[in-house]
Amino acid sequence: MFLHIILEIILRNSFDTSTFVLDEFVGYAVASLAFLALGETFHKRALIEVTILKDNFSKRNRLFFELFSNLACSVIGSILFYYIGRSVINHFYRGTVSSSVAEVPQFIPEGLLLIGVFVFLLRVFESLWINISLLIVKEY
Amino acid sequence: MDAGSASFIVLLILIAFLASGTTIFISILCVCVVSLAIFLDFDLHRIGVTMSRIMIRASSSWELSAIPLFLWMGEIVYKSSLIDQLFRGLIPFLRHLPGGLLHTNVVGSAMFAAVSGSSAATTATIGKIMLGELDKRGYDKRLAVGSLAGAGTLGLLIPPSIIMIIYGLLAEVSIIKLFAAGIFPGLLIALLYSAYISVCSAVDKNLAPIAEADGATLLSGIWDLGPIFALIVLVLGTIYSGYATPSESAAIGVAGALFLITIRGELSFSLIKESLYGAVSTACMICTLLAAAGFLSTTMGFLHIPQDVATFIGSLDLSPLGLIFVLSLFYMLLGLLLDGISITVMTLPITLPLILAAGIDPLWFGIFLVIMVELGQMTPPVGFNLFIIHGMSGIDILTIAKSAFPFFLLMCLAAILITFLPNIALWLPSELYS
Amino acid sequence: VTKLDMTNEYEAHSIHGQGDTFFANKVKELSNGAVEITLHLGGSLGFKSKDNLDAVGDGAVPIADTIGGVLAGSDSIFLLSSLPFLAANAEEARTLYTISLPAYEEFFKKNGQRLLYASPWPASGLWAKNPVDTVDAIKGLKMRTYDANGTRTLIEAEASPIQLSWADVVPQLATNGIQGVLTSAEGGVNAKFWEHLSHFTEVNYAMPLNFVHINGDAFDNMSKEKQDAILAAAKQADERNWAALLERVQGNYKTLKENNVTIVEEISPELQAHLAKAATKVISDWKETAGPRGEMIIKAYSDKVGRSY
Ligand code: NA
Numbered sequence: 105m106f107l108h109i110i111l112e113i114i115l116r117n118s119f120d121t122s123t124f125v126l127d128e129f130v131g132y133a134v135a136s137l138a139f140l141a142l143g144e145t146f147h148k149r150a151l152i153e154v155t156i157l158k159d160n161f162s163k164r165n166r167l168f169f170e171l172f173s174n175l176a177c178s179v180i181g182s183i184l185f186y187y188i189g190r191s192v193i194n195h196f197y198r199g200t201v202s203s204s205v206a207e208v209p210q211f212i213p214e215g216l217l218l219i220g221v222f223v224f225l226l227r228v229f230e231s232l233w234i235n236i237s238l239l240i241v242k243e244y
Numbered sequence: 245m246d247a248g249s250a251s252f253i254v255l256l257i258l259i260a261f262l263a264s265g266t267t268i269f270i271s272i273l274c275v276c277v278v279s280l281a282i283f284l285d286f287d288l289h290r291i292g293v294t295m296s297r298i299m300i301r302a303s304s305s306w307e308l309s310a311i312p313l314f315l316w317m318g319e320i321v322y323k324s325s326l327i328d329q330l331f332r333g334l335i336p337f338l339r340h341l342p343g344g345l346l347h348t349n350v351v352g353s354a355m356f357a358a359v360s361g362s363s364a365a366t367t368a369t370i371g372k373i374m375l376g377e378l379d380k381r382g383y384d385k386r387l388a389v390g391s392l393a394g395a396g397t398l399g400l401l402i403p404p405s406i407i408m409i410i411y412g413l414l415a416e417v418s419i420i421k422l423f424a425a426g427i428f429p430g431l432l433i434a435l436l437y438s439a440y441i442s443v444c445s446a447v448d449k450n451l452a453p454i455a456e457a458d459g460a461t462l463l464s465g466i467w468d469l470g471p472i473f474a475l476i477v478l479v480l481g482t483i484y485s486g487y488a489t490p491s492e493s494a495a496i497g498v499a500g501a502l503f504l505i506t507i508r509g510e511l512s513f514s515l516i517k518e519s520l521y522g523a524v525s526t527a528c529m530i531c532t533l534l535a536a537a538g539f540l541s542t543t544m545g546f547l548h549i550p551q552d553v554a555t556f557i558g559s560l561d562l563s564p565l566g567l568i569f570v571l572s573l574f575y576m577l578l579g580l581l582l583d584g585i586s587i588t589v590m591t592l593p594i595t596l597p598l599i600l601a602a603g604i605d606p607l608w609f610g611i612f613l614v615i616m617v618e619l620g621q622m623t624p625p626v627g628f629n630l631f632i633i634h635g636m637s638g639i640d641i642l643t644i645a646k647s648a649f650p651f652f653l654l655m656c657l658a659a660i661l662i663t664f665l666p667n668i669a670l671w672l673p674s675e676l677y678s
Numbered sequence: 679v680t681k682l683d684m685t686n687e688y689e690a691h692s693i694h695g696q697g698d699t700f701f702a703n704k705v706k707e708l709s710n711g712a713v714e715i716t717l718h719l720g721g722s723l724g725f726k727s728k729d730n731l732d733a734v735g736d737g738a739v740p741i742a743d744t745i746g747g748v749l750a751g752s753d754s755i756f757l758l759s760s761l762p763f764l765a766a767n768a769e770e771a772r773t774l775y776t777i778s779l780p781a782y783e784e785f786f787k788k789n790g791q792r793l794l795y796a797s798p799w800p801a802s803g804l805w806a807k808n809p810v811d812t813v814d815a816i817k818g819l820k821m822r823t824y825d826a827n828g829t830r831t832l833i834e835a836e837a838s839p840i841q842l843s844w845a846d847v848v849p850q851l852a853t854n855g856i857q858g859v860l861t862s863a864e865g866g867v868n869a870k871f872w873e874h875l876s877h878f879t880e881v882n883y884a885m886p887l888n889f890v891h892i893n894g895d896a897f898d899n900m901s902k903e904k905q906d907a908i909l910a911a912a913k914q915a916d917e918r919n920w921a922a923l924l925e926r927v928q929g930n931y932k933t934l935k936e937n938n939v940t941i942v943e944e945i946s947p948e949l950q951a952h953l954a955k956a957a958t959k960v961i962s963d964w965k966e967t968a969g970p971r972g973e974m975i976i977k978a979y980s981d982k983v984g985r986s987y
């Protein structure tokens with residue numbers, strides 16, 4: 105994906121012309137990058153969070169903070185999944201394409217985002233599952 | 245419900261979500277959902293379609309491509325031997341100054357700032373190399389950590405700068421002029437920091453031992469600094485000669501960094517893979533945060549808060565100087581909690597019309613806003629630089645914040661200087677592009 | 679009181695910013711304050727023109743002002759108003775609009791919406807550092823275009839079109855990354871092009887339309903009085919915007935002259951023929967994609983203006 109961005113930009117710089125759709129394609133690439141990496145970034149805990157308050161609690165009570173956080177992620181993730189999914193389906197059946205000369209079917213870039221949200225949801229559910237199990241087996 | 249109490253409640257909900265330890269971008273989205281539901285009676289359908297549409301739009305932005313690309317370039321420089329060579333080159337120049345290698349935090353950050361667009365990348369890169377090195381050589385931890393927290397933010401002020409690109413787009417100010425305007429204020433802050441380190445070290449000799457030259461001379465120093473200088477000249481040169489747009493300059497930087505490590509024989513699959521991995525996860529964090537901030541400004545728009553707050557501050561009928569004072573307090577308060585990009589995206593629809601109405605140059609305000617945002621990077625509870633340094637050094641956040649406080653004050657001093665001597669910022673762009 | 683949010687991408691002082699402000703005020707006046715429209719200018723709600731169709735259809739925002747070109751991906755009819763050299767002046771542009779109005783109305787109805795009014799942009803021309811009045815002057819000229827029609831036409835005319843985001847246009851001009859811009863005098867005034875360019879060559883390239891559309895349910899759920907007030911305001915806004923066009927262009931030209939921009943009104947017959955040839959190709963390609971409906975509209979328009987396309 106990065107190579108694609110570079111390629112697009114180098115193309116435009118090396119030849120005295122344009123791909124005509126550079127901004128459109130780089131836009132797709134950046135959005136796909138952000139969404140597709142979301143699950144993995146969440147899993148590696150590289151999405152920033154404020155830990156000051158929960159650091160003051162016992163390991164057991166900290167799990168409740170984790171559970172709350174996971175639930176918030178599930179709710180938001182599910183809303184995004186449903187409505188982006190709805191948009192992808194609409195674009196697919198109506199045959200919406202982009203208005204540039206490239207005429208990219210819109211269900212493709214939005215579909216990539218949908219996959220990203222789906223992977224994010226899976227990672228969130230996994231974390232939820234682990235935290236609940238830890239609470240049940242009292243292994244904090 | 246009036247704008248004041250509505251925004252206060254929004255703020256309280258945000259603090260509650262943030263304090264719960266929920267991922268920040270999810271916290272912001274939750275606040276939006278709750279606010280739209282309770283204040284405006286939006287049903288789930290309307291919230292859902294609005295949120296998904298705005299998240300897609302805000303993340304599909306061509307201008308955002310600069311973020312992952314600059315991060316990638318920084319990762320390449322950091323994960324190769326380029327960074328060691330950079331600091332080998334700096335030692336012979338700095339060892340005779342009081343404070344010695346402590347200045348590398350400042351000079352290194354200022355230089356890296358010239359090739360990196362973000363403060364996080366600058367702080368992380370300089371910190372990873374320097375903190376261990378300085379500790380090993382017996383330098384004072386507080387000065388080391390504090391100066392890094394302060395100087396790392398120069399990544400935003402010294403061009404290229406992601407936040408200036410975003411400000412330029414929102415405020416319809418020339419990005420190139422903004423870049424030029426940031427240079428002297430950035431150097432001024434670096435100078436203030438170096439002066440402070442020198443004075444502290446001269447007063448208390450225990451803070452900074454004299455650095456070992458390890459056989460490095462001024463000549464070898466110049467040689468060692470060569471590659472990074474070449475990279476800076478390449479990135480800046482392509483922008484200012486019109487070969488690349490500011491949005492594209494990051495890609496040129498990546499190409500330049502890849503070229504450098506290729507001719508040095510360091511190009512390997514694992515380097516590419518690791519640098520990409522690091523860049524992608526940070527970029528994901530920043531881009532999702534930006535998209536969430538986009539939905540927050542949409543929410544504020546539906547709540548009509550920008551209009552109402554603007555009317556309120558406008559109704560205060562402040563003098564331009566009074567307005568600047570009120571706004572700097574406002575931004576410092578926001579900076580306690582929010583990162584620079586969110587602050588800019590959220591508040592500019594409110595503050596820009598005020599600034600324009602007061603007859604304040606939006607180019608100058610861009611520089612002022614960047615400095616305000618830099619201040620927010622080093623204040624708890626949410627300060628990106630504090631988090632990054634905490635992650636690298638393990639020192640607790642409040643200690644880091646205390647160490648950074650003198651540098652926070654020095655940056656406030658710089659903001660005051662620029663307010664009363666606006667030509668520190670405006671002289672260069674007017675010389676270059678009048 | 680019914681409160682409706684309205685989004686557009688334009689600044690308050692631009693032609694569409696002013697037109698929509700007029701509409702919002704008129705609605706309030708004609709409904710005796712029973713309907714209030716909050717206008718969010720400059721894309722401050724976060725929606726871009728290309729989001730508006732879905733945003734209004736889904737009810738995320740009830741009213742939007744959308745430039746036609748971005749809807750071309752849903753229906754090729756929206757490339758009609760920006761077809762090159764089809765309408766030579768405001769009067770012909772309005773004729774074309776009147777003929778195609780049923781097609782536009784049907785499209786919005788199909789998408790659960792209602793078309794309120796459409797307003798024109800002043801005619802696009804060629805912004806550059808020199809007069810673009812000969813074939814040699816346009817050949818190889820690196821120019822920024824605003825839609826697919828522009829890109830296709832300039833490729834046919836052997837220029838070198840580039841599609842850039844609007845934000846990159848001024849930095850690129852400042853550094854000679856591009857040599858010209860295809861847009862109206864209005865666009866050049868809004869972005870202070872005189873800092874970088876010195877000539878506006880008036881070729882009357884096209885007068886693209888902006889469409890103001892409202893969510894169908896939001897409209898249907900209002901009382902008859904409110905609906906009538908909105909429709910009456912829309913009718914007045916429509917009239918006003920077409921009438922304001924001439925005055926607007928004169929104002930723009932005055933601003934350009936004050937800033938020492940040369941307005942080139944005459945182009946060589948060779949260039950005229952060269953551009954006409956490029957346009958013919960783009961128009962005939964469009965007729966092919968638009969099918970019988972497009973064919974009929976072009977036919978009716980040709981009969982009306984007495985030229986054939
Ligand atoms: Na920088």
Ligand code: NA
Nearest residue numbers: 579620623626
């Ligand atoms: Na802060």
